[in-house]
Every structure is written in structure tokens, then in C-alpha cells.
Amino acid sequence: MTNRSKKKGLLLQGNEAIAEGALAAGCRFFAGYPITPASEIGEFLSARLPQIGGTFIQMEDEISSMGAIIGASLAGVKSMTATSGPGFSLMQENLGFACTTETPCVVVNVMRGGSSTGLPTSPGQGDVMQARWGVHGDHSAIVLAVSTVYDCFEITVRAFNLSEEFRVPVILLSDEVVSHTRENVTLPPHNEVDVIDRRSPSVPPEWYIPYENNSRGVPDMVAFGEGYRYHVTGLIHDVRGFPTQNPEEIKDFTNRQFHKISNNIQRIQMVKTYMMDDADIGIIAYGSVARAARRSVMDARYMGVKAGLLQLITLFPFPQYPVEDVLRQCRRVLVPEMNMGQIYREVKRVNQRATLVEKYNRIDGQFITPDEILRELIKV
């Protein structure tokens, strides 16, 4: 299990690949609470983490899981939790704390269908807007979506890297189909994976300003217990970390949270294109639906329809520029989703011209098949 060569393929489930990606990225702490369809991530890590000196803990709920991973990150250890819709709702409170205190961590939400208890063993994509806006108050967010088992590994590593680089919680959206699919994948050895770590201060403790607005907009971070004693609070704080009511300091704080993301959108936005070069009908899709869409593009091309796919890996900050390119190029754009049209509305929002943007939705707990998307593509 631990001895993986580069050449040998491995039959892995999406959830296992997420866990493997976390380990490759340097994650050494996982706290979670059992929930379908995310449980395998915790199960896998409960076996693997103690082997490599890491820690797994099953907490009493998702609220505490989120608290524990923030605590571990403040103590200098990369951390992650994984859940599904109901648990993700419970995590919003402390997710906001991670935003406000700029504590890196990764939260995996394996989406299932429906609101409330919903459809525990069926896929859905209904949590997209919650991932962006579930936390109360203005805040920035990075949300990524995976669509294959290999993605699960690779994008989890990217999630950790972005989290460490920009000091934000990163939300990784999977869905029941991606997470429970088993595929033969060839993963790179961990030592060949590019890993980014948070930047630690180069100044002595007496010069350290924990929330300094430096040229990157991302303050250097030091773990508790390293001689740099400072205050961490969910209250809006000044550059020293102390609570403030000063309007100028509040404004500076909030602006920096947004600017550190918006100034780096080119680094954060990740998309893949498939047969887009000469396409006049575009599909914009993400998650497991992007995989079905890829197949329908092949089928449409076989029928002489010039279809192409833009797959969104970064959902937020919304990859506006590649989406604009597709809208400029195509006469028709289709947005298939397993929800009532959450990314569809984002696409409509950036559509400044006369491109026809259509949605195709399933909200019945069933996966969207390539044939369904094809039918929509060739519809006149």
C-alpha cells in the first residue's frame, strides 16, 4: 500500500485519491465526522496518517472537526476535513473563522443530492453557491471542483498549495459519482509532487506583525509555540491581530481579504479545454458532469457538430476570462449541472453579448449522461 512505483497503475476510488493527494501535499492532520458519501476519506486517513507520524481524530460533529483542523493548522500542521452537505452546513461557522483569521486548511465536500438530509447516496452539485457564500459576512473563498479520480489526487494537492500560498481555507467540491468511482490511475511519488508551504517570517519575534499588509497581501505565518506570541481572533482585527473598531482598519482588513485573491486570479483560476479551438457550440461544466460532457463533445463531433468543452476546476473566484472567451467564440453555450443552475447564473452574469446561454439540469439524484448532453447539443 505504501510502496507505489511511478509505473504501476493503481485501482483507486475518488475518495482514496483525495486522501492520497492530501498526504502528498503534506497534510498530517485530519479531523472528521462520518457521513456518506465522504466517509472513505477519513477511513483511509485513519490508517495512513499514524504510519507517517500524522494524526487522525474522529470528532463529535462537523463543527468540532472544523475547529480541530484550524487549531492544528495554527500549530503548524497542514490539515483537512471531509464531509457532505449536512456536515458542510455545520462547518460554515468555523469556516468563517478560518477566513477571518487567514488559517490555511482544506475542506472537502463530497456533494450529494438535495437540501437537508437529501439524498445521501446520490450525486448532486447543489452546494456550489454555499461553498462560495455559506459563510456569513463578506469574505473571500477559493472553491475547486474535481471530475476524475486522477483529479482527486492532483487537485487536492493544488487545494493545499493555494491554501498555504494565500492563507485561505480552500473548499474542494467532489460529488458522489467522482468520489465513489474506481479507476486505474498512476500517481506520481510524493517526492515528485510540487508542494507549497506557508511563508514564515524572516524577522525576529519583536519585529513580527502577524497581519501585516505586505506586498503580497498575504501575511507571513508562524505556528504557535515558536517564540512569536501573538493573538488570533475571529473579531475584525488590526495588523497586530488585536480587535479593532477603527473604520480605516476595518476597511483595510476586508479589502486585503479580497485583494489577495483578486490580484492573483490568474494563478488561482484553473480550467481545461477540450476541442474548443474551432467550436461554435460550447459546454461549460465541472465535476462529474464535465466528464460526461467530454464524451458528448466527441459524439457531437462525430455527427459533424462543432462542439467544445470548457471544464471549470476553479469555480471561485469565478474564472471569468476563460468563460468570456467561450462566450465570445460560440453562438450557443450549454451549462449542464446537477442543480437548478448555480454556475449557469454565473455564466449569464459574465455574458455581456448576445450569446445564447442555456442550462440543462437534473435534480432527481441521477447522474447526467453523455447522451442527454448530446441531445441538448444537437437540439436546434
Next chain:
Amino acid sequence: MPKEITKLIHKYLRHDKKFPHVWCPGCGNGVILGSLIRAIDRLGLEKDEIVLASGIGCSGRMPVYVDFNTLHTTHGRSLTFATGIKLAKPSLTVITVMGDGDATAIGGNHFIHAARRNLNLTAIIINNQIYGMTGGQFSPTTPYGCNASTAPYGHIEQAFSIAELAVTAGASFVGRGTVYHVQLLDKLIENAISKPGFSVVEVISNCHIHFGRRNKMGNPVAMLEWMRDNAVTVEKAGTMTTESLEEKFTIGILADVEKPIYTKEYDKIRERAKS
């Protein structure tokens, strides 16, 4: 010349920012912070190795004033953050300070599970029997029949007894003190920090602004006198009849037991996982 005790307190305060503090004149929170500082000093702990975490409420503001690694978390959740910190860096001494509503209402689930899990953390719970910061609403420790801003016709619920709850939930060390019995409080906090395993110190404190005023208990001095007159040591309580203990509460060490400690157990898990 400042007195030795004042010099000691000043050694641990953050002087550069955040004074005056938010607490009302006469509040017991300052007494508890003093006890905590004296306990830490007596134990000879370095500032760098201490994490002081809190939740929300008047108690939640305590960490900002002291020169440790300090963390002001969300309401009721400080023990969950403390759990992550302790597991990630077991060499740190992790102390949380909570209020009665913080620890046993919104944070009740985390509290009992932290006690059951027996991670080496210290929880100081300031019990002033009311939600002070939000304006005097009843809490899980507000006694039956008392008045609160959300119980204008009298409180009809039964109160939690925090220390007994901690004993039942499995804490390794449980003590109860008051802001009147300060020497006892110093000792309890010192014992709690040095005890491996989950330790709880419940501190009966005064919120004369809300609890005292609404229940005609008088000024801070009168409330301290109430503590003096109604607290019974655990040793003395053993010699008293049930009737004579009515309306009284016990102070001292309620539990001091040896149980497997989570971090030590997890070290064994790591060994098993490797073999």
C-alpha cells in the same frame, strides 16, 4: 514600589495594546486571570509554551490581555480548536477559558466529549450563572426561580452543575472554586494545569451587573460574601447532612483520577500502524 504580586501580573500582561479591559468594575474575571497567572508562574512555564484559548462572551476576552500564544475562537468551540492544537503540537500547554453558557450550552457537546476523550487540556469555566455580555439572559446554570432578561417571570428550568457534569463525563481532574476563595483557586488551577489528562476548574464568579442586579444580590462585595457563606469544602460537606447542604455548593477537588491519556494512546496507535 509596586508590590511583588503586581509586578508578577505585569510580567504576563500585554502592555502595548488593549487596555483598559472590557470587564465591568468589580467583575470576577480579573481575579480569575490573576489566579491563572500565579498558577502558571508557580509552575515555571515559559510564555512560549502556553496557548490560552477562549470562546465568546466576557470570558472570551481574557486571552487578548496576556502575553501567551492566544486564540479567541467561536462561541462554545474553544475546546475543539484546543484539541487540534494539542494533537498537532503536544509539547504545548493548552488552556481554555470559557463561560457557563459558552461551555455548557452552545459548547456542551464539545465539553463532554473533550472530558470523555481525556486529551491533556485544562478547561477553566467561569460560572456567573448568566449570559453577561449579551445582557443577562438565562444560561444553563441559572438557578430555578431566578430572574433573567429572558426569564422576566422567573426561570423554570433546572440548572447544570458544571463540575459534577465534568466528573460524570470522565474528566481526569475536576475542581470547583470561587472568586472569593482565591488561594484555593490558585491551587486548583495549578493542579489542573499540571495534571495529565482533561482537567476542569469551575469558578463561581459574580456578574453583579446582570445576575446580581436582577436577583437583588447586591454589589460585588455582597456577592462575594454570598460565596463565602454558601461554599462548603468537599471535606466538610462529607460530614454534613443532606438538608444542611441545601442551597450550598461544594468547593475543592471533586475528582482526581488516573485514566489513559489520548496523546499517549495515539503514540501507541502510531507504533501499531508502523508494524
